[in-house]
Amino acid sequence: MSVLEQCSDKTLSPDLSPQEFIKDGKLTRRTFIQGVGWITVASALGFGATTAQPQAALADEAADAQGETEYSYACCSYNCTSRCLLKGHVRDGKLVAVEPGEMPGRPDYANACLRSMSFIERVQNEDLRVMYPMKRTGERGSGEFERITWDQAMDEIAERLEESKEKFGPTACSFYSFTGNQSKLAMQSATRFAGCYGATTWDIEGIMGDHGASMGMKMVYGVIRGAHDTRDYEQNSNMIVIWGRNLADTHTSELRYIVRARERGAKIVYIDPRFSSTATIADQWIPIRPGGDSALALGMINWIIENDRHDKEFLSKHSCGSLLIRDDDGKYLRGADDAYMVWDPATETAVPADTEGVEAPIEGEFEVDGVTCKPAFVHLRERAAEYTLERTSELTGVPVDVIETFAQEYSDAKPAGIRMGQGMQRTFNSYQSFRTVATLAAVAGYVGVRGGGASHAGGTKANKPTPGETAPEFLYEEWSNTGENSANLVKSSLIYQCAVEHDPVPCDFIWFNVSNFLNQSPDAHRIIEEVFPNISTIVVADPWWTWTAKYADYVLPATSLWEYWDLYDRAPWVFLVKPAIEPLGESKSDCEMMTMLAERVGLGDLWNKTPEEWVRSWPNPESSAFEGFDFDEAVKEGMWGMPTGIYDEPLIVFEDQQYQTPTGRFEFYTEDMVEFDEQVPTHTPALEYSDPELAAKYPLMHLTYHDRMNVHTQHCDCPSLHAVCTEQTMHIHPSDAEPRGIKHGDIIRAFNDRGEVKMKAFVTEGIMPGVTASQAGWTPDHSIEEGSHQYLSHLTLSPAEEHYSQTNSAFNDIMIEIEKA
C-alpha cells in the first residue's frame, strides 16, 4: 500500500490516521474545481499527500457495486420550508440516488429538488466533511488544525465554557443555532443546552434577514406566518401575484399548483427587480427598484380608494379601519374595560367596537369627550394619498400605466392571491413591505377569502380537533424541561455589539451549530476583524468545513440529515428519521454533543436519553393523531400521516376573520409605531440608495438572491450541479455594463467602502437598469481570490425596528460600483 493510499484509508487505526489541516487562503476556485480541494491531508508521521479526487472514487465504487438497493427516508430540513420527504437509494452502505418520497394523504405533493438530490454527494465527500474533532493550531482563520479525541475536545470546551461563565456570568456563554437544519434535535439541542446552563441564545431571524416579513405579518395579522395552501390559488384565484418570491427556485414544492392555475386561466404577475426562474412562467413581469415594494402597494391602495373600489364592509367589520384614533396622541380611543371604540352614527356616540348592530363608519371626524377622533382608515387613506401614480412611479421605477393597469386588474380579479417573499424585505425598515402589501390585499377585500390573501410561506392545513380530547399530540414536556435555568434570548441584531461592547450581554464563548454564520451574516470584514477577535472561545459543530469553521478554536464533526435520528413535526405529518448510512468519520449528532457537554458541567441528568430514545418518546400514543401508530413501521417510511390530518381541503388562512392582533382585527394601524410616524403603512426609502453622496460614489443597487443552486451554503461542492452552474455571477444590465467596458463573461470587481468581490459578469436584459444581483449561498472557497458578497453588505441598526422588535439585515439595500477586473 502506497503512502498515499495509507493516508487516505479510513480503516486505519486512529493512531495512524491522518492529521488534517486546511490550507486556507492559498487555492483559487479554479484549482478547487480540478479536484484538489482546499483540505489537504498529511499523515501524522509527516508524509504529505493529497486525497484522491472524490468523484472518481465514488464512480468506481458505483461501477463495481453488486449489492441490493434499499430505500431509506429523510426529512429535507433545510430552510426552504418545503419540507420534502426524500427517498434515498442506499446500496452497500452508500447513498446513490434520491427521489421524491410520497407523503401520506397527499400523493400530489411528493417533491425533491436538484439540491436535495445532489446533496448526497456533499454528505459523502470525506474531503469536505469534518471527519474528526479538530483543535486550532494556527492563527484563527489560518485553517490549521490538529485532530484530537472527542474526550479531549469536550473536556477542553467544557473547561473554557466554565471559565467564561466564571469571568462574566452564564449569559456570556452563548449557543447560536441557525436554520442550517431545522429538524428538532439538530436545531434545538444547543438551544436546550443553553437553557439548562442559563446561557444566552439568539433570536436569529434578524441577522439572517427574514425578520422583516415576520414583523410585517405580526403587525397586521398578529402572527408571523400565514398562508393559503397553493392549491387554493390553483382552484380559486383569477390572478396570482408572486411578489419578491422566486418560488420556482426556492420553494419548488408549490410550483406545480401555480403552473396549473395559469393553465386554468389565472393571470400570473411576478414582481422582482430581476427576471428570475419564476418570471419564466408568469404572464407579466413587473421589474421594481429594490425597496420600492411598499411604495408600489401604497400607490395601488391609493388608486383603489380613489376609484372607490375598496371593500368598505371588510374594512369596517374586520379591519381596524372603523376603530377610532385619538388626534391628540395617535392612540386608539379606549372605552370602559379598555374597549376599542367605533362611532355609532345612530346614537352619535363612540361605542365599543363589538357593539351589535352598529354600522361603524370608516370615514369622518368625531368629537368624543373633547378629543377629536377619526377612524383609522382615514389615516391610511391620507397616507396613501401621498402616493400618486406619478410619485409611485418615481419611487419604484415602474411606469405609471403599468401601476394603474395592475391596480385595476388586481382589484377586478376577485379574487387575486398574493404570495409574498422575503426578497422584498431585505431592506432598511424591512417590515414595511409585507405590512403594506398585506394591507393592499385587505383594502381590496381579499383577506380571508378563497383565492385571495397576502400569504407568507406555504400553507398546509393541519389537524382536525378531536372533540373532548385533551391529550397533546407530542410529549415534549421532558425535552422542554431545562431544570433550574432558562435560556437568555438576545436579539441577533445585537450580536456584534455583544462581542465588542458587551452590550446588552458579553459574548465570550460561542457555540455555532447548523450555522455558517460568517457566510450568512452581513459585513464579513467586521465579523472577522472586530467581532471574532473579541470572543475568547469559538466552537463550530458542523458536518462541513464551512467558512465559519475556519475561524473556530474547535471544530466538531456533526452528522448530516442522512446519518441521525430526528423528528420534524409538520402537521398533518410527522417526519421520523433514522440513519440511512453510517455517520462519516467520528461525526455525532448535535444532541449527542450537547449530552457530552452536559455531562461535563453537571447537567447530565437532564440529558439522559440517546437521540433515538428522545425521538421515540415524543409521539403520544394517547393522542388520536397517533391512533394505529407503530414507531418501527412508520420510521421505515420516514413519516407518519396523522389520521386526524386534513389533506384534501386547502387552507384558507384567516377565513374566520379572527386575528391575534391587539385589536383582534386586521390591523394596519400600529399604535406602537406612532413615535416614528409609521402608524400606518409607509414607504421608507432604501437606506444607501437615498444617501446622495453614497449613491454618487456607488451608483448600483446590489441584491443577493436565492437561486436553484443553493438553499443557503449547504449545496456548494455538489459536482452533479455543474450542469447548472459552476460559479457565482454578477447580473448586470447592458446599459450599466457597456459604459463600464464590461462584456458578458468578463471578470468584474464589485466594491464599496466595506469590501470587494470578484466574479463573472452575466450581462442580461433580465434585470432592471441600475440594479445588480448575485446569487447567495456561494462561499469564499468557490470565489475568485476567496472573495465574498458578504464583504459588501452591512449591519445598520434601524431605530424603528429595534423599537418594534429587532433589525433585519438589509442584504438588498447595498450600493456598489463595478469595474472590469
Add this chain to the structure above:
Amino acid sequence: MSEKQYGMLIRTNRCVGCQTCIVGCHLLHECPEDVYLGHLETDGQEENYLVTGTFPQVSITFRPYLCNHCENPACVDNCPTGAMAKRDEDGVVESDPDICIGCGTCVQACPYGAPVIAETLGHAMKCDFCRPRVEAGEEPLCVCSCPAEARVFGEISDENSEISQLIASLGAVQMAPEEGTGPSVYYC
C-alpha cells in the same frame, strides 16, 4: 416501429430551467462526474439562462433534451458492435455496456447527439426512459421529480393514452423530424 412505443411530452411553457430532471437522472444512473444523459438549452441563446428581448419585454423558453428513442434510431443502425439496440417490447433504445466499446459512433450518428461516452467507464451511456422504474410501475425520475409537471410519459403507440391525447390537443411537435428517425419525444 416497435409493437409498443413509449414516448415523452415536454411542455416548455411549464419548464423553469431548474434541471432537477438532468441532475436527478445523472445521480440515478450513477454517471461519472460531468456526464449527463440529458441537457438543457435556452431557445435562441448560445448560453443557458440568457433572456430574449429587451428590458422589460423579455422572455425565456427552456428546452430540456434527452434521447428521442427514435422509431428508426440512427445510433442502432450505425453501432459497429450491436451494443445499441431498440427493444421491440417498449421501443426503448438501450446500449449494453458489456458489449459497447465506447467508439462514439452512436454519438456521431445521432442527429440529436443524445448518447454520451463516459470516458472513465469506457462505454456509451444514454437515457433508458428509466425502464427498470417503468417496469416496476413507476414513472421515469425526470417525470415524477419535475416540480412543474412539465413532462408526461406514456405510450405514444396508443392513440387513446393520456400522452397521445395531449400531444394532439396541444399540437406538440418532434424536434428536427426531417432527420427521418421518428423521435418519440414531443415538445409544446
